[in-house]
Amino acid sequence: MxxxxxxxxxxxxxxxxxxxxxxxxxxxxxxxxxxxxxxxxxxxxxxxxxxxxxxxxxxxxxxxxxxxxxxxxxxxxxxxxxxxxxxxxxxxxxxxxxxxxxxxxxxxxxxxxxxxxxxxxxxxxxxxxxxxxxxxxxxxxxxxxxxxxxxxxxxxxxxxxxxxxxxxxxxxxxxxxxxxxxxxxxxxxxxxxxxxxGIATTADHWEPAPIPMEELAAREGPELARETFLLAATRLINRRGYKGASVDKISAELNVTKGSFYHHNEAKDDLVVACFERSFEVMRKAQRLAMEVPGDQWAKVSSCASALAEFQLSDHGPLLRTNALTALPEQMRKVMVEHSNRVSDRFASMMSDGIAEGSLRPVDPFIASQMLTATLNACGELGYLVPDVRPKAAAAVFVKPLLMGVFKH
Structure with missing residues (x-):
């Protein structure tokens, strides 16, 4: 008992x-x-x-x-x-x-x-x-x-x-x-x-057109200073998480005083939003540049995905990881999710065009675009997972398997 x-x-x-x-x-x-x-x-x-x-x-x-x-x-x-x-x-x-x-x-x-x-x-x-x-x-x-x-x-x-x-x-x-x-x-x-x-047809080859990394990031004047600030903050938040990226640590990473930090940002939430906006703008810019690539939609989608994978490991990267969304107040988070969805929806639109013209397999473009967004989001960890990988090889190692099949060479 x-x-x-x-x-x-x-x-x-x-x-x-x-x-x-x-x-x-x-x-x-x-x-x-x-x-x-x-x-x-x-x-x-x-x-x-x-x-x-x-x-x-x-x-x-x-x-x-x-x-x-x-x-x-x-x-x-x-x-x-x-x-x-x-x-x-x-x-x-x-x-x-x-x-x-x-x-x-x-x-x-x-x-x-x-x-x-x-x-x-x-x-x-x-x-x-x-x-x-x-x-x-x-x-x-x-x-x-x-x-x-x-x-x-x-x-x-x-x-x-x-x-x-x-x-x-x-x-x-x-x-x-x-x-x-x-x-x-x-x-x-x-x-x-x-x-x-994958989403590629049997006739497609892995030959993404190069998109210069400099085209995806701010290069001069006040925009360059802001880019430097947001890049350092993005790297710290990705590495430590929102909670671990305190104002003191962000200020130390940027070699500025806390007073200087608050001069540019009312609060840490505002900085996270700015980092997200930078990341979404980089992705949108890559999509716009990819649309100008000669050829069919396979060429455009693969070139865009390849450029973003390379950007993640380049001196200009990474993009802010989406797990930082959960740290934002609900209304801010809702707006950032809408921005993210617009990026994914554009990928879906590009894929739909490719399916219509026959350069992509008839897959579900919504699901495929979300899976591509997830892949690009995780690509920033590739340097940690495969330490000897070079930025130029990032797409072939990480993105190509999704676009052409995970069990294929």
Whole structure:
């Protein structure tokens, strides 16, 4: 009887802990770590803040537990998927498992998945602990590419493809909500088709036209000074996350005083918005320049994607990672998401034209454009993943697999 009572007590503890994590994850996804509080989490589950601290003493402990649980869920999905015999079957199983989980979330039968990239905003030692858990997810997902038929693929290329694939999962929450869960099997098939076969036709070749990096960045006068300021801030925010990029650290990175910082920016949120606006303008500029490239839409899309991948690793890059969106106040975030969607919609328009003229495969242009946006967003990490990669080679290593197929040379 004593053991039975202890078991019931343990069950109650775990159920309450899971409820706290569910509530905190939803807040985390809306407001980021910056907006997550123990008080709001407690209110969401009808507990006092003191009661929540019985489970998680600090906000970072709670955020780390949310993200760790999400990573472990994805690792379980990948572990089941890699039991399949072929890379194509593993890929299909992984995305099917992921979308089935999202369907369960929408139906209330599965716990919500957190925005994984928020782990950058955690403080030590929680950040390192969660990064270790993420490393296990990454290594498990990379097993999708472990097959004799892919022996030609170097470790660096497998690593790049794995990061690109995981970004599709991380980014999916931003656009899959446009669809009813009953459509997820169809969406899964379309995503797998794009990943396996690309958007290029069998007649297309990988020969993107060069777009000078200098054309994508401000080059003189006040614009150059502002570009330098925003570039330094972008690099720091990408590296440390919004929370880790304090005004003191940003000022030190730029070698200016805090007073000088506030002379140019009313608040850190304004700086993040300015960094996003810079990034979106670079992407729009690349699209405009690509539209002037001679040839068909395949030439234009591949040239644009190639230029942006190179920009990410060049002295002018990177672009601000989209995970910084969660740190912005809701109204600011809404405006920045609209800007991001306009960039993706232009890619979709270019792809639609290519499908109509026959230079691109008949894929779903909306889904393909979102997958390309996700790929370009993650490309900034390529230098960390494959340290010896050169900016000029970034597109061939990271973008070409999406456009021409992840299992192709």
């Amino acid at each position: 004593a053991r039975s009572a202890a078991a019931r007590s343990t069950d109650r503890f775990e159920r309450k802990r899971e409820a706290i994590l569910d509530a905190a994850t939803r807040i985390l996804n809306r407001k980021g770590i910056k907006g997550l509080t123990l008080g709001d989490t407690a209110a969401a589950v009808d507990l006092s803040t003191t009661s929540v601290t019985y489970y998680f003493k600090r906000k970072d402990d709670l955020a780390a537990a949310c993200i760790t649980r999400g990573i472990e869920t994805l690792t379980e999905l990948a572990d089941r998927a890699v039991q399949a015999q072929t890379p194509e079957a593993r890929l299909h199983a992984f995305l099917t498992n992921y979308l089935d989980t999202l369907k369960g979330v929408s139906c209330g039968t599965a716990s919500p998945l957190p925005i994984i990239t928020e782990l950058r905003a955690l403080s030590s030692p929680r950040r390192e602990e969660v990064q270790s858990t993420y490393g296990r997810l990454f290594r498990k997902t990379r097993q999708i590419f472990d097959h004799p038929d892919l022996a030609w693929m170097s470790r660096g290329r497998r690593t790049a493809r794995t990061r690109m694939l995981l970004e599709q999962v991380f980014w999916g929450g931003n656009w899959l909500e446009k669809f009813d869960p009953e459509d997820y099997p169809r969406i899964c098939d379309r995503m797998v088709d794009i990943l396996v076969n």
